[in-house]
Amino acid sequence: TYVVTDNCINCKFTDCVEVCPVDCFYEGENTLVIHPDECIDCGVCEPECPADAIRPDTEDGAEPWVEMNRRYAEQWPVITEKKDPMPNADDWNGKEGKLDLLSE
Ligand code: SF4
């Protein structure tokens, strides 16, 4: 599976949802997540993210991201169409410590 990591927070560019063949992105207030049981591991979303926030779960240290993505994918609504990014998305891109800002 692929996972959305913390650099999506407060950016939410949503380019990723347009390319996903199985519509497995779910939307919270200020970030998206991928449902790990629905993702077919195609990898097409990874290069589409302007914030480089999508990673394969085979990377070192990815386990907490899989759990985080699963938890919220089960609570949040699916998103299948691109929308405007969050205000100041470009300023938030790459900021440290964004995980604390996640809105549930
Ligand atoms: Fe969707 Fe493929 Fe990205 Fe998984 S890797 S979230 S199936 S686009």
Ligand code: F3S
């Ligand atoms: Fe987030 Fe990147 Fe998608 S910022 S909404 S994972 S394109």
